[in-house]
Amino acid sequence: MTSASVHQVPMPEFPMSRAEGCPFDPPPGLRDLQQEAPLARVRLIDGSTAWLVTRYEEQRAVLADKRVSADAGKPGYPSGGQIRQGSGNPIGFILMDDPEHARLRRMVTAPFMIKRVEAMRPAIQRIVDDLLDTMLAGPNPVDLVEVFALPVPSLVICELLGVPYADHGFFQRSSRSLVSRTVPPAERMASFQGLHDYLDDLLAEKTARPGDDLLSTLTERVKAGELTRSDAAGIGVLLLIAGHETTANMIALGTLALLENPDQLALLRDTDDPAVVAGAVEELLRYLNITHNGRRRVALEDIEIGGQVIRAGEGLIVANDIGNRDPAMFADPDRLDVTRDARRHVAFGFGVHQCLGQPLARVELQVVYGTLYRRVPTLALAADRDSIPFKHDAAVYGVHELPVRW
Numbered sequence: 001m002t003s004a005s006v007h008q009v010p011m012p013e014f015p016m017s018r019a020e021g022c023p024f025d026p027p028p029g030l031r032d033l034q035q036e037a038p039l040a041r042v043r044l045i046d047g048s049t050a051w052l053v054t055r056y057e058e059q060r061a062v063l064a065d066k067r068v069s070a071d072a073g074k075p076g077y078p079s080g081g082q083i084r085q086g087s088g089n090p091i092g093f094i095l096m097d098d099p100e101h102a103r104l105r106r107m108v109t110a111p112f113m114i115k116r117v118e119a120m121r122p123a124i125q126r127i128v129d130d131l132l133d134t135m136l137a138g139p140n141p142v143d144l145v146e147v148f149a150l151p152v153p154s155l156v157i158c159e160l161l162g163v164p165y166a167d168h169g170f171f172q173r174s175s176r177s178l179v180s181r182t183v184p185p186a187e188r189m190a191s192f193q194g195l196h197d198y199l200d201d202l203l204a205e206k207t208a209r210p211g212d213d214l215l216s217t218l219t220e221r222v223k224a225g226e227l228t229r230s231d232a233a234g235i236g237v238l239l240l241i242a243g244h245e246t247t248a249n250m251i252a253l254g255t256l257a258l259l260e261n262p263d264q265l266a267l268l269r270d271t272d273d274p275a276v277v278a279g280a281v282e283e284l285l286r287y288l289n290i291t292h293n294g295r296r297r298v299a300l301e302d303i304e305i306g307g308q309v310i311r312a313g314e315g316l317i318v319a320n321d322i323g324n325r326d327p328a329m330f331a332d333p334d335r336l337d338v339t340r341d342a343r344r345h346v347a348f349g350f351g352v353h354q355c356l357g358q359p360l361a362r363v364e365l366q367v368v369y370g371t372l373y374r375r376v377p378t379l380a381l382a383a384d385r386d387s388i389p390f391k392h393d394a395a396v397y398g399v400h401e402l403p404v405r406w
């Protein structure tokens, strides 16, 4: 072998960029890695390395494995320069391991159970109808994110938690900064602290005057000595951010994807079958997979996944966006097909950290997608597609603005 043929292939970097003009598809580099092997070594922004898990089956295996940790404070956790929220200063329980994770998660599970969330459907429908009444009576064109996509989940999560919606400007701004990849870490930390203090003050008020809401039930746990006030505030931060950031992006990005696929939009607009709407929601969750930064874990022991030995202390990133486009799992995966059975997608993760709010997100999206296009059948983009600002810079993907007219 000549020295010229012994060239070193540079390690791929993560995160990667999407292809120009393909805002709904994961970066093509992820597809290349997936075709080669279920796991690949990648370099993160801070120069550290991790295993990127690209195939669906191996992704579920990692996320279900008790020998991997979600604790960002553990050595080897692949934060890649993002905020380190270790055990000392956690955002709720999302970055904790069992049994502490399970203990805290159980304290807030009840309001997110399917039955309880189904009981909220009429109230969510009212919120959606009222916002659309206001939108249709107001200026045209308008930014759908501002007048609809953000207010729907913000109003719902505020009601559920007992957070005054009047403060939405503050918590929406703080959340946006916290999930941004371009805001400097110190600034993101300050946003986290601001939200934490805000929730802590609210918990103090609710301790004195409890209401019929989730934060008030947490104050009972604090009084019983099962939870510190700081942990309760951390859980509040997690639920507040997760409760509106994610669903809001699904509403706006989902609408854009449907406007670009008018045949699919027509299927949704022209049905009054709730099962068709529910199926479309699952497919949009799969196709768009807005949590595009990967689920992050670190191996606690040596484990073997997809024929690859992962050593204890090595980081793992489960790229669920490309997992949801794995052709071994979903036929013709890059096609948006609202009639396919997409229910086994990993857009809500898998395993013990699987999204707690998924029943709520599902009902919100079913109500939104089942109402918006029927009530506003002439909905159309009011800007050039190329001018739409996409959230390449955020942990949760979507659009910053969506100008629409009708």
Ligand code: HEM
Pocket: 070, 093, 094, 095, 105, 157, 238, 239, 240, 242, 243, 244, 246, 247, 250, 290, 291, 295, 296, 346, 347, 348, 349, 350, 352, 353, 354, 355, 356, 357, 358, 360, 361
């Ligand atoms: C379409 C909307 C949503 C998407 C795509 C989404 C996605 C996800 C994903 C992928 C995870 C797993 C994280 C991991 O494994 O590291 C997760 C966890 C979580 N989500 Fe969601 N989510 C959505 C809506 C919501 C809503 C409405 C809430 C309600 C407050 C919520 C609350 C949570 C919580 C509390 C966790 C942490 C669960 C745990 O660590 O045990 N999410 N979500």
